[in-house]
Amino acid sequence: MTAPLLDISDLTVSLPAPDGSRLFAVRDLNLRIGTGQIAGLAGESGSGKSLTSLALLGLLPAGARTSGRSGFEGRDLLSLSERDRAAVRGRRIAMIFQDPMTALHPMLSIGRQMTEHYRHHFRVPQAKALRRAEEMLDLVRIPDPKAALGRSPHEFSGGMRQRIAIAMALCCEPSLIIADEPTTALDVTVQAGILRLFERLRAELGLSVLLITHDLGVMSAVADEVSVMYAGRLVEAGPRADILTRPRHPYTHGLLGALPGAGGAGGMAPIPGLPPSITTHPSGCAFHPRCSWSQPACRGESPALQPVTPERRLACPVDPLAPKETLS
Amino acid sequence: MTETTLPSHRAGRRLRPVWMQPLGLIGAAILIALALVAVLAPLIAPYDPLTQEARRLMPPSAEHWFGTDQLGRDVFSRVLHGARLSLPYALQLVVLAGLLGTVLGAIAGYFGGWVDGLIMRMADLVLAFPDIILAMAVVAALGPGLFNAVLAVVIVSWPIYARVARSMILSLRNEPFVLSRRLLGASSARTLWSEVRPNITGPLVVLVALEYGHAVLILSGLSFLGLGAQPPAAEWGAMVSEGAKYFDKWWMSVFPGLAILLVVMAANFLGDTLRDVIDPRSKRHLS
Amino acid sequence: MMSPLKSGWYRLPGLLRYALQRLGMGAVLCVGVTFVSFALTQVVPGDPVTANLGERAAADPEIVALYRERYGLDKPLPAQYARYLTRLLQGDLGISQQTHRPVATDLATYMSATLELAIVAMVLAMAAGMALGIVAAVWRDGWPDQVIRVVSLAGVSVPTFWLALVCLYLFFFKFNLSPGVGRLGPGTPAPEALTGLYTLDAALRGQWGLLREALSYIALPALVLATYTTGIVTRFTRAAMLDSLGHDYVRAARAKGLPAHTVILRHALRPALAAIITVSGMAFGRMLAGAVLVESVYSWPGLGLYAYRSALTLDLQAIMGVSLIIAVIYILVNLAVDILYAVIDPRIRY
Numbered sequence: 001m002t003a004p005l006l007d008i009s010d011l012t013v014s015l016p017a018p019d020g021s022r023l024f025a026v027r028d029l030n031l032r033i034g035t036g037q038i039a040g041l042a043g044e045s046g047s048g049k050s051l052t053s054l055a056l057l058g059l060l061p062a063g064a065r066t067s068g069r070s071g072f073e074g075r076d077l078l079s080l081s082e083r084d085r086a087a088v089r090g091r092r093i094a095m096i097f098q099d100p101m102t103a104l105h106p107m108l109s110i111g112r113q114m115t116e117h118y119r120h121h122f123r124v125p126q127a128k129a130l131r132r133a134e135e136m137l138d139l140v141r142i143p144d145p146k147a148a149l150g151r152s153p154h155e156f157s158g159g160m161r162q163r164i165a166i167a168m169a170l171c172c173e174p175s176l177i178i179a180d181e182p183t184t185a186l187d188v189t190v191q192a193g194i195l196r197l198f199e200r201l202r203a204e205l206g207l208s209v210l211l212i213t214h215d216l217g218v219m220s221a222v223a224d225e226v227s228v229m230y231a232g233r234l235v236e237a238g239p240r241a242d243i244l245t246r247p248r249h250p251y252t253h254g255l256l257g258a259l260p261g262a263g264g265a266g267g268m269a270p271i272p273g274l275p276p277s278i279t280t281h282p283s284g285c286a287f288h289p290r291c292s293w294s295q296p297a298c299r300g301e302s303p304a305l306q307p308v309t310p311e312r313r314l315a316c317p318v319d320p321l322a323p324k325e326t327l328s
Numbered sequence: 329m330t331e332t333t334l335p336s337h338r339a340g341r342r343l344r345p346v347w348m349q350p351l352g353l354i355g356a357a358i359l360i361a362l363a364l365v366a367v368l369a370p371l372i373a374p375y376d377p378l379t380q381e382a383r384r385l386m387p388p389s390a391e392h393w394f395g396t397d398q399l400g401r402d403v404f405s406r407v408l409h410g411a412r413l414s415l416p417y418a419l420q421l422v423v424l425a426g427l428l429g430t431v432l433g434a435i436a437g438y439f440g441g442w443v444d445g446l447i448m449r450m451a452d453l454v455l456a457f458p459d460i461i462l463a464m465a466v467v468a469a470l471g472p473g474l475f476n477a478v479l480a481v482v483i484v485s486w487p488i489y490a491r492v493a494r495s496m497i498l499s500l501r502n503e504p505f506v507l508s509r510r511l512l513g514a515s516s517a518r519t520l521w522s523e524v525r526p527n528i529t530g531p532l533v534v535l536v537a538l539e540y541g542h543a544v545l546i547l548s549g550l551s552f553l554g555l556g557a558q559p560p561a562a563e564w565g566a567m568v569s570e571g572a573k574y575f576d577k578w579w580m581s582v583f584p585g586l587a588i589l590l591v592v593m594a595a596n597f598l599g600d601t602l603r604d605v606i607d608p609r610s611k612r613h614l615s
Numbered sequence: 616m617m618s619p620l621k622s623g624w625y626r627l628p629g630l631l632r633y634a635l636q637r638l639g640m641g642a643v644l645c646v647g648v649t650f651v652s653f654a655l656t657q658v659v660p661g662d663p664v665t666a667n668l669g670e671r672a673a674a675d676p677e678i679v680a681l682y683r684e685r686y687g688l689d690k691p692l693p694a695q696y697a698r699y700l701t702r703l704l705q706g707d708l709g710i711s712q713q714t715h716r717p718v719a720t721d722l723a724t725y726m727s728a729t730l731e732l733a734i735v736a737m738v739l740a741m742a743a744g745m746a747l748g749i750v751a752a753v754w755r756d757g758w759p760d761q762v763i764r765v766v767s768l769a770g771v772s773v774p775t776f777w778l779a780l781v782c783l784y785l786f787f788f789k790f791n792l793s794p795g796v797g798r799l800g801p802g803t804p805a806p807e808a809l810t811g812l813y814t815l816d817a818a819l820r821g822q823w824g825l826l827r828e829a830l831s832y833i834a835l836p837a838l839v840l841a842t843y844t845t846g847i848v849t850r851f852t853r854a855a856m857l858d859s860l861g862h863d864y865v866r867a868a869r870a871k872g873l874p875a876h877t878v879i880l881r882h883a884l885r886p887a888l889a890a891i892i893t894v895s896g897m898a899f900g901r902m903l904a905g906a907v908l909v910e911s912v913y914s915w916p917g918l919g920l921y922a923y924r925s926a927l928t929l930d931l932q933a934i935m936g937v938s939l940i941i942a943v944i945y946i947l948v949n950l951a952v953d954i955l956y957a958v959i960d961p962r963i964r965y
Binding site: 351449452453454455456457458459460461462464465466467468469471541545548549552553554555565568569571572575576578581582584585588589592593595596597600 | 647772780784900922935938945
């Protein structure tokens with residue numbers, strides 16, 4: 001494997017608490033994305049996956065602090081100046097948000113929204129930017145792109161708006177797209193279309209995608225690698241097929257069990273209990289209060305993410321599946 | 329059932345109490361102090377507010393802190409006594425306008441239909457008239473005087489209470505706890521009184537606090553124009569007006585004006601803070 | 616089946632349809648306003664006969680009867696209202712007891728001065744209020760926000776008439792920075808009327824010296840009049856900006872790498888603007904009311920000064936005339952605001 005496009009090591013994000021202490025939303029996160037790869041980051045809401053993406057772009061709320069490194073195209077995103085970071089945002093790394101109804105500006109025309117960042121980053125005249133926007137709309141299969149440029153977002157359906165948001169992200173030829181729950185707000189049939197679009201863009205443009213979602217079904221459709229996050233930490237990571245068919249962390253196991261129509265023996269079995277809020281992370285393995293395999297050891301030290309096969313990493317001291325796993 | 333029936337707008341309420349917020353605290357303290365001044369004015373004022381005590385038009389000095397006016401009256405004593413007029417009349421005004429507006433707004437919101445249409449269109453109409461000018465017209469018809477000024481301003485200021493009360497009632501009307509009361513056979517009026525009233529008092533208290541400052545302003549404005557309190561009454565607006573005739577004797581108008589500013593600012597500090605505490609949702613809509 | 620009228624209506628462009636609809640509502644409101652002003656002259660327990668004729672004439676039954684007949688006071692109320700409305704439509708607002716001229720003529724004379732003052736003050740208030748509100752929202756809960764909160768609360772708390780006097784005392788009497796009261800110096804002839812707004816007329820005719828003089832006279836009353844509205848606009852701008860800064864589209868704009876000022880002024884301010892403009896429409900009404908106080912201090916020959924003098928002489932016709940005209944201006948301004956709103960926010964039109 002060549003040098004990864006994005007190499008996050010030991011990323012920690014903390015937020016200020018009302019009482020003056022620090023709350024750790026993301027801890028010691030390690031994640032790599034190769035060129036042309038679609039990497040999935042899974043976890044329930046509040047697991048820190050969205051803050052991870054905001055940290056990469058330098059868009060964390062005021063008062064947040066980060067440590068660690070995130071290498072991207074030969075630089076560390078976390079130590080860039082605000083000025084350099086702004087030059088990366090939208091230009092080298094673009095972001096797609098969950099709800100295309102709210103992420104597109106309701107009062108600016110599609111043409112305006114699709115050209116403003118292109119013109120800012122490339123300093124080109126409006127006519128040229130509009131041509132670029134039109135090409136991109138065509139690429140994501142918006143019918144009649146020229147007319148679409150003059151319209152307002154509210155004249156499009158949710159799926160179309162998400163395509164527009166993706167086209168907008170593609171305008172400046174970024175090498176990485178962070179897609180935060182890009183299909184959650186859409187109908188299932190529309191979801192499939194958007195996911196196929198990601199696959200096609202990866203194939204045609206060599207784009208890398210960090211796909212953030214709580215929905216392992218979405219993951220299983222497109223991701224090459226899957227990382228599972230719980231309470232701010234990665235608990236399991238590896239190739240998609242391995243993780244989805246032979247999960248070794250009890251939480252991944254539970255997530256898959258909670259998936260409608262999943263192949264697991266239990267069918268649809270929700271994980272008992274609720275994910276911990278950021279203020280009440282349990283000691284030791286954060287998942288132990290909800291884990292049916294938990295042992296006394298789980299309450300002590302927080303288990304580190306360790307390689308269990310050349311391709312897989314796991315943070316679970318119990319790992320009851322270990323004996324059954326054969327090295328491939 | 330109180331815990332479970334709290335309406336949704338209280339759910340996200342910020343729990344920082346009023347006394348933790350310096351602005352609100354300052355406002356409340358000033359208002360209390362001024363109320364004490366109003367009550368105790370005859371005892372603490374060094375001179376009589378209505379009789380000549382010294383030479384005319386004296387600048388501020390050790391004997392006369394705020395100087396003396398064109399009739400040799402002590403401005404400081406007059407300012408202290410002014411609290412006895414401005415504060416209670418403004419209170420009278422907001423209470424009357426608040427009652428009238430709330431009742432009309434509650435009726436409009438609760439019954440809906442043509443009753444609602446009629447009352448709210450009337451409110452729109454009154455709001456289309458600039459308050460002080462309409463009040464001037466009313467006073468011109470009723471004759472000048474502080475109480476007539478209060479009546480005039482009641483006529484022009486009830487719609488804002490009506491609007492708030494109506495929108496609160498509308499949002500509460502379909503809450504399960506109100507519906508269940510109605511289904512159990514409680515009469516409309518009873519339901520209004522027992523279930524809805526406690527829920528709309530919060531926002532109305534905020535509104536009264538905010539409108540109190542406005543009431544002081546408009547009453548003193550009418551007095552300044554010669555339509556409210558009449559000389560020789562020690563009313564702040566009228567005092568500023570008299571001071572304006574002796575332009576270079578700045579102390580005659582500066583001090584009563586400062587008194588008005590103090591009251592209005594205190595009321596606004598308090599009202600603004602109360603709004604944050606009691607009803608964070610309305611912060612966006614009323615502001 | 617749609618009637619041709621109805622289907623034609625739906626073929627109109629959305630914005631035009633919306634504007635016509637608003638115009639209709641404005642017209643209804645104007646009729647309502649005449650109703651209120653009529654009701655006030657009637658219901659209010661003041662005898663218009665005594666008020667308008669004076670004590671001595673009112674004591675003479677013959678004069679009173681003549682007067683009642685002349686003004687239709689002997690007819691039933693609906694007939695009186697019909698008569699009142701007809702007179703209004705003919706531009707007859709009665710005779711001012713104070714100036715002995717038709718009220719309509721007086722209003723036409725004084726209106727331009729008030730409009731000029733209110734427009735200049737409104738521009739000042741919008742500019743300052745929006746700037747302060749944006750700063751407060753961007754630095755939310757920081758020291759600029761705290762300072763601006765206190766300043767804007769002070770702005771809405773200060774009695775206008777007193778501020779007018781204090782400013783006049785300081786800037787005219789003490790420091791001589793202001794030329795004093797009135798619209799122009801005593802010897803200066805007004806610019807030949809085009810719009811009736813001295814500053815605009817002087818500028819249009821290229822009379823720069825006159826423009827400077829007019830500006831130096833209007834500056835102080837306009838600043839004083841703007842104070843209250845500045846406070847209101849500041850507070851609304853802050854609230855509206857906080858609301859829009861929290862939206863996804865603002866985060867999306869930042870994620871596109873746009874510079875902060877673009878995100879704030881284009882993406883966040885635009886949705887806030889709709890709310891700010893609506894409030895400004897309402898604030899304009901209050902500003903016209905505040906003009907009474909400012910004009911009476913600065914001898915600004917506008918509607919406010921006219922209303923003030925009329926109120927002192929209990930000249931009901933004149934005051935009702937002023938109320939009517941200001942209510943109509945207010946309705947028109949808010950009509951314009953509604954339409955502007957629809958231009959800014961394309962979602963409104965549908």
